[in-house]
Structure formats: structure tokens, C-alpha cells
Amino acid sequence: MSRVRVQNFSISLDGFGTGEGQSRDAHFGHAGDRLHEWMFATRSWDQGGSSGVDDLFVQQFESGIGAEIMGAGKFGHPGWHEDPDWKGAWGPNPPFHTPVFVLTHHTRPSIEMEGGTTFHFLDASPAEALKTAREAAGDRDIRLGGGATMIREFVVAGLVDHMHVVVVPILLGRGVRLWDGLEGIEKDYRVEATSSSSGVTHVTFTRNGA
Amino acid sequence: MSRVRVQNFSISLDGFGTGEGQSRDAHFGHAGDRLHEWMFATRSWDQGGSSGVDDLFVQQFESGIGAEIMGAGKFGHPGWHEDPDWKGAWGPNPPFHTPVFVLTHHTRPSIEMEGGTTFHFLDASPAEALKTAREAAGDRDIRLGGGATMIREFVVAGLVDHMHVVVVPILLGRGVRLWDGLEGIEKDYRVEATSSSSGVTHVTFTRNGA
Ligand SMILES: NC(=O)c1ccc[n+]([C@@H]2O[C@H](COP(=O)([O-])OP(=O)(O)OC[C@H]3O[C@@H](n4cnc5c(N)ncnc54)[C@H](OP(=O)(O)O)[C@@H]3O)[C@@H](O)[C@H]2O)c1
Ligand SMILES: NC(=O)c1ccc[n+]([C@@H]2O[C@H](COP(=O)([O-])OP(=O)(O)OC[C@H]3O[C@@H](n4cnc5c(N)ncnc54)[C@H](OP(=O)(O)O)[C@@H]3O)[C@@H](O)[C@H]2O)c1
Numbered sequence: 001m002s003r004v005r006v007q008n009f010s011i012s013l014d015g016f017g018t019g020e021g022q023s024r025d026a027h028f029g030h031a032g033d034r035l036h037e038w039m040f041a042t043r044s045w046d047q048g049g050s051s052g053v054d055d056l057f058v059q060q061f062e063s064g065i066g067a068e069i070m071g072a073g074k075f076g077h078p079g080w081h082e083d084p085d086w087k088g089a090w091g092p093n094p095p096f097h098t099p100v101f102v103l104t105h106h107t108r109p110s111i112e113m114e115g116g117t118t119f120h121f122l123d124a125s126p127a128e129a130l131k132t133a134r135e136a137a138g139d140r141d142i143r144l145g146g147g148a149t150m151i152r153e154f155v156v157a158g159l160v161d162h163m164h165v166v167v168v169p170i171l172l173g174r175g176v177r178l179w180d181g182l183e184g185i186e187k188d189y190r191v192e193a194t195s196s197s198s199g200v201t202h203v204t205f206t207r208n209g210a
Numbered sequence: 211m212s213r214v215r216v217q218n219f220s221i222s223l224d225g226f227g228t229g230e231g232q233s234r235d236a237h238f239g240h241a242g243d244r245l246h247e248w249m250f251a252t253r254s255w256d257q258g259g260s261s262g263v264d265d266l267f268v269q270q271f272e273s274g275i276g277a278e279i280m281g282a283g284k285f286g287h288p289g290w291h292e293d294p295d296w297k298g299a300w301g302p303n304p305p306f307h308t309p310v311f312v313l314t315h316h317t318r319p320s321i322e323m324e325g326g327t328t329f330h331f332l333d334a335s336p337a338e339a340l341k342t343a344r345e346a347a348g349d350r351d352i353r354l355g356g357g358a359t360m361i362r363e364f365v366v367a368g369l370v371d372h373m374h375v376v377v378v379p380i381l382l383g384r385g386v387r388l389w390d391g392l393e394g395i396e397k398d399y400r401v402e403a404t405s406s407s408s409g410v411t412h413v414t415f416t417r418n419g420a
């Protein structure tokens with residue numbers, strides 16, 4: 001069976017997956033770009049970038065993925081659903097190239113973008129959303145795109161097979177925490193940590209037996 | 211000038227320096243020994259242990275240290291100050307072998323132990339406590355022994371030159387957090403991460419210019 005994977009989810013050392021004060025002009029609030037600078041410096045992102053362990057992880061983002069599920073907070077800043085023209089912050093050709101299921105209490109008709117991305121809007125439990133995404137993905141894997149709130153929901157529901165979290169050596173102090181309410185989940189996973197010369201540490205959770 | 215150092219301070223992936231429910235029989239509450247198993251497996255701790263990067267860090271614990279400052283919560287479980295015979299949980303010969311200054315609102319006369327450890331009790335600001343500890347330490351360094359509450363106080367006061375934090379791949383979910391209130395401190399430090407095959411990641415903060 002296809003796997004359910006989190007890839008490249010970046011958090012601060014103090015565990016925040018986004019900063020405070022998200023808005024149309026600041027998708028990560030006061031965190032700015034700091035959670036993702038490690039990624040922008042890789043060859044996958046930029047021809048002149050580095051091709052070490054950071055790049056190997058970035059390559060997993062697209063590899064073998066047939067659909068993404070994301071939270072409403074990733075799709076748009078607070079209030080996006082009052083804007084009938086909002087199509088996400090990625091421009092006409094978003095970097096997903098598969099169906100993307102946006103979990104939200106404010107559903108709207110699907111939006112077809114360039115390059116293979118179609119946004120569908122679902123008001124559904126994690127298990128139901130996953131069933132729908134699996135049908136769209138066929139044999140391929142499902143990526144959970146974040147943010148932290150929806151990843152936590154899926155972990156608690158026992159639906160995550162593999163989780164790649166990148167710990168960035170900054171202290172954000174405020175924002176949305178990834179780890180809240182996940183006491184003891186390490187029992188269900190093999191956890192490995194790999195630090196990189198860029199300063200980040202890749203932490204992977206692989207479900208026992210998966 | 212001698213440096214002020216945190217060594218071997220172990221936290222869970224979600225940032226807790228101790229678990230919930232500390233008592234006379236459970237110094238780390240529900241965390242049990244899990245925050246320190248990596249340390250018990252080193253050669254410094256046990257002749258049959260490993261001598262890789264974890265062991266190198268453990269060796270720094272004693273090296274060049276002339277005094278320790280610790281918090282009341284490390285010296286004893288909640289309520290220890292009502293026990294006139296309480297001398298800490300380390301037995302007659304504690305592993306410090308220097309003067310140890312216990313920060314507490316419940317001071318008592320100094321206690322001389324075997325092996326060079328003497329506990330002194332101070333109700334003082336971090337800067338005042340450090341002045342007293344420096345006099346005792348001479349040229350040697352001051353170790354900040356924890357817990358998380360007192361380390362945070364010293365970091366906020368700008369008094370920490372070097373901080374070695376060990377991130378253990380478990381999720382405690384509750385207890386005392388290390389990182390609260392420390393937004394942006396990475397600007398004052400060089401931060402490095404080194405993962406070990408034992409599964410832990412050593413994160414060191416070295417003050418700029420120190
Ligand atoms: N660090 C990273 O690598 C990374 C990756 C992705 C995103 N981000 C950032 O993370 C932030 C968003 O994260 P977040 O944790 O605030 O929010 P989120 O996880 O993206 O979305 C949570 C929201 O999705 C909707 N939702 C979730 N589960 C649902 C369900 N079962 N049924 C119906 N609706 C559901 C709800 O919104 P409604 O009730 O409003 O519909 C909920 O408030 C953004 O700043 C984004 O840029 C960071
Ligand atoms: N993870 C590790 O590597 C590690 C290392 C050391 C300890 N620990 C654990 O951490 C826990 C203790 O940590 P904690 O954060 O709860 O407490 P703590 O930092 O050890 O002590 C805090 C307490 O010290 C006293 N204090 C602090 N600053 C003071 C000041 N300026 N003046 C006077 N008194 C002051 C106050 O107690 P009073 O008001 O009661 O006097 C305060 O509540 C224990 O479970 C211990 O086993 C873990």
C-alpha cells in the first residue's frame with residue numbers, strides 16, 4: 001500500500017512550524033524565510049546550490065507522490081476564504097503537480113492550476129480525507145503538506161507512515177507548535193537524527209513495520 | 211576570564227528538561243531515566259561504554275570546572291526544604307567535587323559532603339550568584355547545572371558563554387520547558403548541531419566572541 005509521508009517540514013529548535021502573525025504578505029508570520037533557508041541553498045532548489053544530505057532530503061518531496069493533503073492554514077492566510085479569487089500563494093503553476101486536497105471548514109469548487117495541480121476542498125476527518133486522496137494517488141504515496149495543526153491531527157489518528165522534520169537552529173518563541181499533544185509517539189516509530197553542515201538536523205520517523 | 215557553561219543538559223525533542231510529577235522517588239517525574247540513557251551508555255560513565263562523540267561531550271562535564279550553580283528544583287524534589295536532613299539525591303559523595311551554589315528562597319547552612327563537594331544556599335540574582343561562584347572557582351569555569359528554570363534565567367540575563375544541550379528523540383509532552391522566553395537568542399551565539407549514532411543530537415551554543 002502507498003505510504004503517507006511528511007517531507008521537509010521545518011521547525012525551529014523550540015518546535016514552531018510557523019511564526020506568529022501570518023498574513024497575505026507574511027506566510028510564516030514573524031519567522032519570515034528563516035525556516036526554509038536551508039532548502040533554498042540546495043541544488044534541487046537552485047542550480048548553484050549544495051548537493052549534500054539536505055539536497056537528498058529535498059529530492060524526496062516530489063519523488064513517488066501522487067497527491068497532497070494540506071491544511072487551510074497552508075493554503076492561505078487567515079481570512080483567505082472571504083476572497084473568492086484566492087488560489088494559494090504559489091502563482092499559476094504551484095510546485096505540487098498532483099491533486100491537492102485542502103482540509104477546510106470553508107469548502108469551495110475545485111480549482112485547476114497549470115502544471116498538474118488541482119486544488120480540491122474537503123471538510124472531512126483525516127481518515128476520510130486520506131481515503132479520497134488515496135483514490136486520486138493510485139499506487140503512489142500521499143504527502144501531508146502541513147501546517148503543524150493538520151500534521152498533528154494525522155499523527156494522533158495513527159495515519160502517518162513516515163515523517164521528515166527539519167530542525168532549524170533558531171528560537172522563534174511563538175507561533176504554531178508541532179509537538180503538542182504527541183507524547184510518546186516515538187514508541188510507534190524508528191527515530192533517526194542526521195545533522196548537516198548547514199546547521200539543520202533532519203529527524204525522520206519511520207513507522208515500525210512500515 | 212573563566213567561562214559560564216551548561217554541559218550535558220538533556221531535553222526531549224519537544225523541549226522538556228524534566229518530566230511532570232517530580233518526587234523523592236522520581237527526580238525527573240514521568241521522564242524516568244529516558245533523558246540520560248545516552249550518557250549512561252558512554253565510557254565516561256561505564257567502563258564498557260562507547261567512546262564516540264557522546265563520550266567526548268560527557269568528558270566536558272568536569273573538565274576545567276571550579277564551581278557549579280544549580281536550581282532548587284535540581285537539589286531536591288518539591289518540599290525538600292521541609293526536610294532538615296536533605297542533602298540532595300547523590301549520596302555521600304556527589305559527582306561535583308567543587309563548591310555547589312544552590313539558588314533557593316529557602317536558604318540553610320552550608321553542607322560539606324565527601325569528595326570535595328560543599329553545598330551552599332543562596333537567595334540571590336543570577337549576577338550576584340555568579341559573582342560568588344567565580345570567587346570560589348578562581349581561574350576555572352562555572353557550570354550551570356540546571357534545571358531548565360535556572361538556565362533560562364541566566365540566558366535571559368546574558369550570562370551564559372557556552373551551552374551544550376542534548377536533544378533526545380522522545381516526546382515527553384509535559385514537564386518543564388527549556389526554550390520558553392528565549393526568542394532570538396541564536397543571534398548572540400554560534401549554534402552547531404552534531405547528531406550521534408546513539409540517536410541524540412548535541413546542540414552547542416558558543417557566545418559570539420567568547
Ligand atoms: N514549516 C513548514 O515546513 C511549513 C509547511 C507548511 C505550512 N507551513 C506554514 O504553517 C502555517 C499553517 O499551519 P497551521 O498549523 O496554522 O494550519 P494548517 O495545519 O495548515 O491548517 C489548519 C486548518 O485547516 C482546517 N482543517 C484542519 N483539519 C480539518 C478537518 N479535519 N476538517 C476541516 N477543516 C480542517 C482548519 O481551518 P478552517 O476551519 O479555517 O477551515 C484548521 O484551522 C502557515 O503559516 C504555513 O505557511 C509551514
Ligand atoms: N535535563 C537535565 O539534564 C537536567 C539537569 C539538571 C536537573 N534536571 C531536572 O530538572 C528539574 C528541576 O528543574 P526546574 O526547572 O524545575 O527547577 P530549577 O531550575 O532546578 O530550580 C528552580 C528553582 O530554584 C529557585 N531559584 C531559581 N532562581 C532563583 C533565584 N534567583 N533566587 C532564589 N531562588 C531561585 C526557585 O526555587 P524555590 O523558590 O523553591 O527556592 C526556583 O523555583 C528536576 O527534575 C531535575 O532532576 C534535569
